[in-house]
Amino acid sequence: MFCGDETGAYVVETGWTNSRFGWGGAADPCLQIPTLLTHKGSIGLSALNSNENGNHATRIFDNPNNTSEITNWDAWETLMSQSISQTLCSDRPILTMDPGFSPPDQKETQTEIMFEKFQAPAYFISHNAALSAFSLGRHTAMVVDCGGGGNVATPVIDGIVLKRSLRRSVRGGDFLDLQLKEVIEKKTGKPLAVRPERLPSGKYKSPTNAHLSSLSASEKAYRDFCVHASMTDFKKSHGVSLQFAKVDMREVSGLIPDGSVYELPDGTPVNVNEHPDLYVVPEAMFMEGPLTKTPSDPAPMDVEGSDQSAPSDPSLLDVPLHRLAHSALSEADVDCRKELLMNLVLCGRGSRFSGLDTRLNKELTAMTPSTFRVKVASGKGEERSNASWIGGSILTSLGSFQQLWLSKAEYDEYGSTLAVQRFP
Numbered sequence: 001m002f003c004g005d006e007t008g009a010y011v012v013e014t015g016w017t018n019s020r021f022g023w024g025g026a027a028d029p030c031l032q033i034p035t036l037l038t039h040k041g042s043i044g045l046s047a048l049n050s051n052e053n054g055n056h057a058t059r060i061f062d063n064p065n066n067t068s069e070i071t072n073w074d075a076w077e078t079l080m081s082q083s084i085s086q087t088l089c090s091d092r093p094i095l096t097m098d099p100g101f102s103p104p105d106q107k108e109t110q111t112e113i114m115f116e117k118f119q120a121p122a123y124f125i126s127h128n129a130a131l132s133a134f135s136l137g138r139h140t141a142m143v144v145d146c147g148g149g150g151n152v153a154t155p156v157i158d159g160i161v162l163k164r165s166l167r168r169s170v171r172g173g174d175f176l177d178l179q180l181k182e183v184i185e186k187k188t189g190k191p192l193a194v195r196p197e198r199l200p201s202g203k204y205k206s207p208t209n210a211h212l213s214s215l216s217a218s219e220k221a222y223r224d225f226c227v228h229a230s231m232t233d234f235k236k237s238h239g240v241s242l243q244f245a246k247v248d249m250r251e252v253s254g255l256i257p258d259g260s261v262y263e264l265p266d267g268t269p270v271n272v273n274e275h276p277d278l279y280v281v282p283e284a285m286f287m288e289g290p291l292t293k294t295p296s297d298p299a300p301m302d303v304e305g306s307d308q309s310a311p312s313d314p315s316l317l318d319v320p321l322h323r324l325a326h327s328a329l330s331e332a333d334v335d336c337r338k339e340l341l342m343n344l345v346l347c348g349r350g351s352r353f354s355g356l357d358t359r360l361n362k363e364l365t366a367m368t369p370s371t372f373r374v375k376v377a378s379g380k381g382e383e384r385s386n387a388s389w390i391g392g393s394i395l396t397s398l399g400s401f402q403q404l405w406l407s408k409a410e411y412d413e414y415g416s417t418l419a420v421q422r423f424p
């Protein structure tokens with residue numbers, strides 16, 4: 001039990017694409033950083049310049065088959081310590097999140113680092129899906145989280161995540177980025193050029209003013225970051241018009257505002273009116289049949305040196321979003337299924353295409369018995385993007401939660417193995 005005077009906890013969500021940091025009780029995270037731009041010793045664009053042994057920014061998560069496995073602990077520590085120093089967090093209990101499919105020893109290592117390196121007075125690891133459900137006031141829900149690394153469907157019953165029923169797919173935001181990139185390259189007839197100085201809205205400016213122009217555009221982390229930032233910008237700027245449903249191309253053309261031109265980072269204009277097929281790229285989320293080579297070899301980003309011979313994971317599927325949710329549902333207890341479907345929580349920034357909730361509802365309804373009712377709940381705007389973080393913020397501010405922390409005294413007495421028992 002943590003018995004400090006203040007409970008203002010530090011809430012941390014480290015996602016494949018974005019990391020969020022902030023204070024328990026707050027409505028939004030106070031710091032958001034692209035996770036890709038983390039390297040031993042630096043975060044943000046300056047990470048791209050940390051030219052150690054010729055390696056620029058390396059990913060914290062480098063295993064495309066398990067997008068929550070921390071493969072670079074130095075980079076993870078850097079992300080934590082720089083966020084802590086930027087937000088002036090010290091001596092606060094820390095809550096981090098786990099999606100339910102990270103390797104078993106990861107929690108132990110994180111616990112050791114939190115107590116030994118960051119001197120946290122108390123620590124807690126919660127599940128993303130339980131927190132997302134919690135952010136919408138639900139203890140029981142089927143949580144469908146659309147992130148950058150993939151989509152995850154997780155049944156949550158009374159706040160407990162059913163790990164064995166969890167299902168994830170590779171068709172997340174990164175996958176759609178690559179589809180969009182392919183369509184754009186076909187239209188323009190040339191590879192997507194990346195120029196950091198033309199990146200959207202100056203959002204990713206480094207606090208230490210990295211000299212990106214000196215970096216080679218073939219450098220992998222740099223290229224990955226620029227491609228995804230650019231495609232994300234396209235999704236954001238045209239998100240309202242991006243369409244689901246098996247629509248007739250002529251119908252789509254009618255929906256696109258006249259003179260809609262998107263400028264690529266190198267200045268090349270793409271007249272979107274002339275390319276309505278750009279608008280149906282998100283439809284890949286609902287397409288039947290495998291779209292990647294094999295479920296265990298999805299390569300959402302072409303990670304060099306990744307272990308292509310890794311054994312396939314039965315929870316990792318290459319299926320449309322509604323089948324993913326249905327598969328997770330079928331693994332849950334029969335008695336809970338009705339309630340889960342009535343409380344389908346859609347979250348993650350990758351779920352922000354307009355009409356996604358309606359489409360998911362329609363497809364799932366068609367797959368389930370007529371006595372079942374599907375009801376999709378989702379937050380608005382950033383509430384939907386930051387659902388897990390917001391759930392963590394609410395949880396840590398509850399008086400009744402304070403006795404659940406793993407305290408430093410307990411850690412000193414029992415060690416980090418207690419974390420595995422306490423946070424299953």
Ligand SMILES: Nc1ncnc2c1ncn2[C@@H]1O[C@H](COP(=O)(O)OP(=O)(O)OP(=O)(O)O)[C@@H](O)[C@H]1O
Nearest residue numbers: 015016017018147148149173232236348349350352
């Ligand atoms: N307006 C938008 N419409 C659709 N997709 C978007 C929009 N804005 C951002 N995205 C996509 O959302 C994805 C990132 O989502 P999010 O921040 O929830 O992921 P994450 O939590 O870091 O990843 P993960 O859940 O896989 O660990 C990116 O692929 C990005 O391109």
